[in-house]
Amino acid sequence: xxxxxxxxxxxxxxRGTAGPHxxxxxxxxxxxxxxxxxxxxxxxxxxxxxxxxxxDAAYGVVAARGDDAPALFLGPRQxxxxxxxxxxxEGLSDxxxxxxxxHAVFRQLVGRGxxxxxxxxxxxxxxxxxxxxxxxxxxxxxxxxxxALSDTVAFHVRNLEDLVPRxxxxxxxxxxxxxxxxLAGGRVxxxxxxxxxxxxxxxxxxxxxALGLTASGPWARERRSLHFLALLExxxxxxxxxxxxxxxxxxxxxxxxxxxEEHLRAIASHLSAWLGRGALDHG
Amino acid sequence: xxxxxxxLLVAPVSPVDASSWQAALADATAMLARLAVRRAGAGPFRVxxxxxxxxxxxxxxxxxxxxxxxxxxxxARRALGLAAVRLLVAGGARSPVEAVxxxxxxxxxxxxxxxxxxxxxDRWVAGLSPAGRAAVGADxxxxxxxxxxxxxxxxxxxxxxxxxxxxxxxxxPHSALLALRGRAEVRTDRANLVVLxxxxxxxxxxxxALVTLVESLRSxxxxxxxxxxGWWPDSGHLVRVEPEPAVLTLGAEAVALVLSDxxxxxxxxx
Numbered sequence: 001x002x003x004x005x006x007x008x009x010x011x012x013x014x015r016g017t018a019g020p021h022x023x024x025x026x027x028x029x030x031x032x033x034x035x036x037x038x039x040x041x042x043x044x045x046x047x048x049x050x051x052x053x054x055x056d057a058a059y060g061v062v063a064a065r066g067d068d069a070p071a072l073f074l075g076p077r078q079x080x081x082x083x084x085x086x087x088x089x090e091g092l093s094d095x096x097x098x099x100x101x102x103h104a105v106f107r108q109l110v111g112r113g114x115x116x117x118x119x120x121x122x123x124x125x126x127x128x129x130x131x132x133x134x135x136x137x138x139x140x141x142x143x144x145x146x147x148a149l150s151d152t153v154a155f156h157v158r159n160l161e162d163l164v165p166r167x168x169x170x171x172x173x174x175x176x177x178x179x180x181x182x183l184a185g186g187r188v189x190x191x192x193x194x195x196x197x198x199x200x201x202x203x204x205x206x207x208x209x210a211l212g213l214t215a216s217g218p219w220a221r222e223r224r225s226l227h228f229l230a231l232l233e234x235x236x237x238x239x240x241x242x243x244x245x246x247x248x249x250x251x252x253x254x255x256x257x258x259x260x261e262e263h264l265r266a267i268a269s270h271l272s273a274w275l276g277r278g279a280l281d282h283g
Numbered sequence: 284x285x286x287x288x289x290x291l292l293v294a295p296v297s298p299v300d301a302s303s304w305q306a307a308l309a310d311a312t313a314m315l316a317r318l319a320v321r322r323a324g325a326g327p328f329r330v331x332x333x334x335x336x337x338x339x340x341x342x343x344x345x346x347x348x349x350x351x352x353x354x355x356x357x358x359a360r361r362a363l364g365l366a367a368v369r370l371l372v373a374g375g376a377r378s379p380v381e382a383v384x385x386x387x388x389x390x391x392x393x394x395x396x397x398x399x400x401x402x403x404x405d406r407w408v409a410g411l412s413p414a415g416r417a418a419v420g421a422d423x424x425x426x427x428x429x430x431x432x433x434x435x436x437x438x439x440x441x442x443x444x445x446x447x448x449x450x451x452x453x454x455x456p457h458s459a460l461l462a463l464r465g466r467a468e469v470r471t472d473r474a475n476l477v478v479l480x481x482x483x484x485x486x487x488x489x490x491x492a493l494v495t496l497v498e499s500l501r502s503x504x505x506x507x508x509x510x511x512x513g514w515w516p517d518s519g520h521l522v523r524v525e526p527e528p529a530v531l532t533l534g535a536e537a538v539a540l541v542l543s544d545x546x547x548x549x550x551x552x553x
Contacts (some may be wrong), residue, residue, distance in 0.1 A: 200432055
């Protein structure tokens with residue numbers, strides 16, 4: 001991951017890691033803010049070109065599947081692969097449960113800036129969401145397993161408390177911002193969810209920052225997921241986020257990078273090739 | 284996005300031929316009267332955009348008997364988000380975070396003080412733990428921020444001229460059992476903005492035509508209402524329905540289809 005901070009802001013990289021650094025909320029905030037005057041401008045034709053490229057690939061899929069086939073919904077898990085081959089439609093793995101709990105607390109940290117009992121707060125948040133499957137799963141755990149889970153969530157949250165910046169309301173922080181881009185008349189839909197977006201959209205200017213959260217990585221895949229989301233934002237609003245941050249709650253590492261046209265072209269190319277060769281098998 | 288959406292909301296509405304419009308409105312009114320009379324006594328019919336989508340879009344999920352309504356962060360986000368945007372437009376808050384926080388605090392205060400204006404939603408919010416309330420607030424902040432940042436509000440006119448989140452109903456004069464709902468998140472004298480979710484679909488025009496129909500039926504002078512703009516925040520896609528006579532027909536036919544649950548295709552509007 002390309003780090004964009006001025007040198008004094010960067011701590012030494014831990015041995016054996018490529019790019020991401022340990023840090024705290026203030027460091028992440030400073031890296032995200034960067035130069036507030038010079039926001040990058042992207043070629044106004046870029047979004048249209050990327051869309052045309054993907055439309056061609058999507059229509060190829062439609063031609064192969066038939067007009068009457070149900071819409072194909074593709075997110076990062078389908079396109080980039082999931083850890084251990086897990087898919088959205090499978091049951092709750094320990095990894096998925098932990099991820100949802102940590103994510104719930106992450107949203108609370110962004111909104112309120114504080115957490116009480118991490119596991120209890122996460123479960124309350126999920127109950128309010130009606131995500132009863134995770135709540136039932138946790139409630140059914142034996143006491144020892146629940147205690148262990150509580151400790152694990154608390155560990156992740158301690159890392160997040162160091163990582164997650166306190167955003168002024170004027171940054172317009174919003175969590176779980178969904179993006180869904182229909183292609184081929186809605187028969188192929190690219191979709192994903194930003195864990196956190198900040199900034200005000202501005203015409204023809206990349207003005208948003210996107211933060212992704214991962215409980216366990218792998219780092220490279222999560223970074224590609226952020227690039228995928230940056231591509232979707234480009235198709236939605238005409239410009240990508242200008243900067244991406246990835247926070248890893250298991251280790252407290254983070255990385256920040258500028259979005260560049262080559263990132264968008266690379267992920268669009270991957271997606272186009274994926275649609276061309278494998279959509280039928282994966283649909 | 285703000286530019287494109289705002290341009291659609293403030294652009295002058297194309298003039299409509301008055302006699303064609305009045306004729307289409309009379310036809311639509313007569314069609315609804317026949318429907319109401321024929322179905323009177325068979326149970327109440329409250330036709331909303333959801334029913335139109337379920338009949339025309341034909342999604343299996345839409346046709347499954349709905350589970351009982353329950354408040355959740357998902358079902359509360361629109362109501363809370365709209366209240367927040369209303370506060371922002373009125374200048375009572377400076378950001379969606381602040382506005383949603385104020386609205387949640389208001390719920391708790393009303394319930395604790397036993398204020399008569401406290402709603403079911405207020406009672407649900409007040410009963411949540413701080414963490415649960417934070418989760419509800421987070422969803423509402425995202426909903427409100429997307430709307431707040433997508434419109435240039437100053438361009439829409441003075442705050443009092445902007446109605447936020449007021450659904451409008453038309454009650455059939457021929458049957459107390461028939462009511463049509465026109466849902467729009469933002470209304471001005473020129474346009475109605477409808478926030479859409481789910482996939483882009485063929486039924487969207489009919490869903491938006493229902494808004495035009497309700498506005499027209501409620502209008503005392505029978506004048507053509509403003510245009511209806513549908514907006515998908517997930518994709519940034521926009522669809523607009525101008526007030527044309529064919530739109531009234533489309534809306535009335537959609538209502539007829541809902542009532543008969545025939546599911547046949549509706550003629551698309553021009």
